[in-house]
Amino acid sequence: MTNAKEEIMRRIQNATHGLLERAREYDTISRNYIQSGTRDQAQRIELFCDRLRDYGSAVYTCQSDEITSGIANLLNTRQLSCLLVPSGFPAQWLPREFEFISDHRLTNEQIGRADGVITACALAIASTGTIVLRHSEEAGRRALTLIPDYHLCLVFENQIVETVPEGIRAMSTFSLAPITTISGPSATSDIEMTRIKGVHGPRTLDVLLVGGLNV
Amino acid sequence: MSVRVGHAAEAEDFPMAAKKLLQNRQLRDNLRHATDVIRGKRAKVVNELPDWEELRSAAHEVKEHVLRYLGSYLEQFEQKCKQAGGQVHWARDASEANGIIAGIIKRHGESEVIKVKTMTSDEMSLNDALQAAGITPYETDLADLIIQLGEDAPSHIVVPALHRNRSEVRQIFQEKMHLKDLGDRPEDLTAAAREYLREKFLRVKIGISGANFAIAESGSVVVVESEGNGRMCVSLPRVLITIVGIEKILPRFEDLEIFLQLLPRSATGERMNPYNSIWAGPSGTDGPQEFHVVLLDNGRTNVMADPESSETLDCIRCGACLNACPVYRQTGGHAYGSVYAGPIGAILTPQLQALEHSQSLPYASSLCGACYEVCPVKINIPDILIHLRGEIVKRGDAPLNERIAMKAVGFALSNGRRLSTAQKLARIVQRPFEHDGNLQDLPSMLAGWTTFRDLAAVPKTSFREWWAERGKGTGT
Numbered sequence: 001m002t003n004a005k006e007e008i009m010r011r012i013q014n015a016t017h018g019l020l021e022r023a024r025e026y027d028t029i030s031r032n033y034i035q036s037g038t039r040d041q042a043q044r045i046e047l048f049c050d051r052l053r054d055y056g057s058a059v060y061t062c063q064s065d066e067i068t069s070g071i072a073n074l075l076n077t078r079q080l081s082c083l084l085v086p087s088g089f090p091a092q093w094l095p096r097e098f099e100f101i102s103d104h105r106l107t108n109e110q111i112g113r114a115d116g117v118i119t120a121c122a123l124a125i126a127s128t129g130t131i132v133l134r135h136s137e138e139a140g141r142r143a144l145t146l147i148p149d150y151h152l153c154l155v156f157e158n159q160i161v162e163t164v165p166e167g168i169r170a171m172s173t174f175s176l177a178p179i180t181t182i183s184g185p186s187a188t189s190d191i192e193m194t195r196i197k198g199v200h201g202p203r204t205l206d207v208l209l210v211g212g213l214n215v
Numbered sequence: 216m217s218v219r220v221g222h223a224a225e226a227e228d229f230p231m232a233a234k235k236l237l238q239n240r241q242l243r244d245n246l247r248h249a250t251d252v253i254r255g256k257r258a259k260v261v262n263e264l265p266d267w268e269e270l271r272s273a274a275h276e277v278k279e280h281v282l283r284y285l286g287s288y289l290e291q292f293e294q295k296c297k298q299a300g301g302q303v304h305w306a307r308d309a310s311e312a313n314g315i316i317a318g319i320i321k322r323h324g325e326s327e328v329i330k331v332k333t334m335t336s337d338e339m340s341l342n343d344a345l346q347a348a349g350i351t352p353y354e355t356d357l358a359d360l361i362i363q364l365g366e367d368a369p370s371h372i373v374v375p376a377l378h379r380n381r382s383e384v385r386q387i388f389q390e391k392m393h394l395k396d397l398g399d400r401p402e403d404l405t406a407a408a409r410e411y412l413r414e415k416f417l418r419v420k421i422g423i424s425g426a427n428f429a430i431a432e433s434g435s436v437v438v439v440e441s442e443g444n445g446r447m448c449v450s451l452p453r454v455l456i457t458i459v460g461i462e463k464i465l466p467r468f469e470d471l472e473i474f475l476q477l478l479p480r481s482a483t484g485e486r487m488n489p490y491n492s493i494w495a496g497p498s499g500t501d502g503p504q505e506f507h508v509v510l511l512d513n514g515r516t517n518v519m520a521d522p523e524s525s526e527t528l529d530c531i532r533c534g535a536c537l538n539a540c541p542v543y544r545q546t547g548g549h550a551y552g553s554v555y556a557g558p559i560g561a562i563l564t565p566q567l568q569a570l571e572h573s574q575s576l577p578y579a580s581s582l583c584g585a586c587y588e589v590c591p592v593k594i595n596i597p598d599i600l601i602h603l604r605g606e607i608v609k610r611g612d613a614p615l616n617e618r619i620a621m622k623a624v625g626f627a628l629s630n631g632r633r634l635s636t637a638q639k640l641a642r643i644v645q646r647p648f649e650h651d652g653n654l655q656d657l658p659s660m661l662a663g664w665t666t667f668r669d670l671a672a673v674p675k676t677s678f679r680e681w682w683a684e685r686g687k688g689t690g691t
Contacts, residue, residue, distance in 0.1 A: 004305040008461065008512045012286045015519035022522070023283035026466055029276040033269040033473070051486065105500060108417050108451060128487035141501040142450035142492075146443065147417075164487075165472035171493075172468040175433045176299065178450070178494040178501055183487035186443040190358040190374055191381055191401040192245075193252035199357060199405055200412065201443030201490065 037127070037162025044126045048160050049209065051129025055184025056197055057205045064212035067093045067154070071118065074152060074206060080115040084148065086140025089118070093154075103140055111143055116150025116202070122174065124160045125167035128183055131155060131207070132171060135178040142178055151202040153182075156210045218514035219309040220338050220567050221368075226552025228575040233550040242378050246547050249377040250538040256484025257535060257589070263486070264476070274473050275593040278529035281464055282519060288431040288464045289510065295434030299496025301506040308513045313344035315509055316423065316456055320350050323454055325421050329412075331438065331448040332356035333425025334372055334532060335458045335511060337554040338567075341423075352423070353415050355444035357408050364391040370548030370556060373482045373534035378547050412444065422452035422503065426459045427531065428474060429508075432467045435495040436508070439478060441488050449492050455503035460511050462528040474531060477591035481533035514567030521606075524599045527562050529592045536586035536596060542579055551576060558586035558596045562603060570606060577603040616660060631679070641673040648672075 002010070024030075039047065049059045062070030072095035075083070082099040084106070094100050101114060122134035131153055133139035145151050161167050171179060186201035197203060226232070236242060261267055281288060293303045306312035320328060328345065330336065330352050342352045342363075354363040358376035362369055365387040369375030376384070385399040392411050397403060424445065428437040436457050438445045449455055465474070479488040497506045519525045537543045537557030548556030553564040553573060561576040577600045586596040607613055613621075627637040648654045653669035656662075664670050676684070 004307050004311060007307055008305055009286055011516035015516050016283060016285065023279040024276050026280055029273060029280060031273050033266040033273055130487050136501045146446050146450060164476050168469055168472035175435060175468045176495050178498050180446060181491040182489065184489050187489050188357045188405060188442045189483065190376060191384055191404055193249050194401040196401050196405045199409055199442035200447055
């Protein structure tokens with residue numbers, strides 16, 4: 001008896017005879033769709049914020065030298081006190097008056113006890129309001145942004161691209177890292193197509209949009 | 216090899232099943248509401264993209280290219296996935312795949328798994344197989360949970376419980392989650408599911424997922440979802456098993472730039488779905504320590520073998536054709552007797568089974584073309600429906616009465632004299648049923664033509680007769 005792989009490969013081999021002429025070679029596939037955006041940075045930012053709000057995310061802004069106070073204001077607004085951060089998250093951004101736990105092999109139970117999590121991201125896509133998390137880097141391990149009920153994500157203005165193709169091309173440079181893309185908070189429409197925010201992921205996603213240079 | 220597509224082989228023929236379901240007023244109301252909402256949302260976000268048609272064409276070409284080179288892309292995917300630390304298994308059919316998965320779970324000494332929505336696992340009847348092996352699967356997608364707890368079957372590819380309304384869901388949850396005071400607002404029901412599943416996400420050691428895309432170039436797997444249950448299942452357990460139909464391969468990571476635009480807009484009418492998880496192999500202290508991919512054939516190579524209909528495999532399971540289909544919108548998914556309902560199900564289900572079962576499905580369509588118009592990868596479903604009808608007739612598998620009727624019509628139409636005799640005969644036979652130029656209340660087998668509409672009677676004079684008479688008239 002042949003093994004499963006050999007048999008499937010043989011069946012594919014037999015089946016592809018009929019497909020020889022129709023298919024294009026990879027390089028000649030017509031890609032006449034829009035590959036990159038036309039907006040300037042201000043318009044890109046405006047589009048990104050608009051999309052985020054449309055999903056029900058709150059967007060706050062600050063300058064790069066105000067990150068600490070920006071975070072403090074937000075946490076006060078949300079009345080949160082104990083937050084997780086990925087290991088390697090810049091300590092100088094964290095305001096003193098709150099408790100921050102850096103992720104050094106925290107268990108899922110420990111992660112679940114925190115009020116929320118603060119991370120940065122790898123990039124963002126304006127046209128779809130998408131935030132791209134590169135894991136175990138600036139976004140931390142996947143569990144960190146998944147189990148807590150609150151996620152505050154820092155997005156630097158110069159990290160925002162306009163279109164999905166631009167975003168995917170940027171992601172392809174780190175395609176072996178686990179990646180999560182987030183477009184608004186967790187949601188379902190499974191019951192009578194009524195969109196309900198917050199099923200299993202964080203029910204609240206806040207974005208702190210940082211102007212000025214990426215530090 | 217024996218292909219299994221859920222319980223399709225044992226299912227009732229479509230017209231029989233549909234007739235019963237059409238009596239269910241509640242079901243039709245639920246269906247109408249749900250499909251109207253998704254269609255509206257889809258139309259809005261599709262119209263936002265000026266390059267929608269170009270994206271569709273590109274997607275179609277990528278998929279056709281993949282099928283042509285499927286063997287080498289699968290080899291490449293296997294190699295890259297192994298390089299990233301994953302283990303790759305090949306399964307000729309559903310029972311082989313089910314056996315592999317149960318084996319992995321048993322080897323770890325576990326008896327529970329959490330699952331993120333995968334239609335492929337429904338196709339394999341994986342849950343039945345796991346339960347038979349003493350393993351409890353927990354569905355974690357809200358709709359799948361409603362289906363599982365309600366001991367029901369999915370009726371839609373994307374929103375499998377759309378045939379249920381809030382009060383039905385409430386009843387199921389009240390009973391199965393022992394929540395007497397549960398409200399019936401979607402918010403209450405969603406919160407109950409969150410509570411019910413949270414403990415399982417944190418406790419169960421093995422996760423099972425499907426894959427929306429598998430990237431040959433990087434060995435990556437992509438899971439597209441909304442609720443976060445997918446993220447939970449692919450990142451919290453110690454062991455992750457991902458089922459990948461062999462047609463889900465994309466050549467390069469960058470090809471996602473096409474499909475991640477087409478899929479969410481077509482499926483749920485969102486610009487982007489809330490979450491996409493993308494990973495290649497296990498990743499240190501982040502997520503599962505062991506990662507298995509099961510590459511599944513289960514009849515896909517049957518579909519490939521016919522170049523007239525192989526593009527059926529281009530399907531990315533968005534469900535847009537279901538929402539657009541005037542037949543599906545009346546009958547709902549259960550009439551199709553398969554986990555794959557609607558127009559795509561009508562062509563995919565019989566082909567997976569090498570046309571040996573589900574032969575009534577290619578007839579479950581009015582060929583209006585709405586499915587083709589909304590398909591994000593441009594599968595010409597109406598053409599394939601007609602092609603499959605032809606194949607079924609060629610095999611001699613068409614219903615006996617249809618074969619006799621077609622033979623008779625063929626005989627009569629092949630010759631002018633015969634046609635005119637047939638018309639004369641029809642004029643006599645139709646007399647008792649004719650009212651104002653229409654036929655009504657035809658008996659027995661023919662009743663289907665007149666129960667719900669008027670059928671024009673054969674006119675008193677045929678064109679040929681009129682023409683001949685007219686010639687005489689001008690001559691005198």
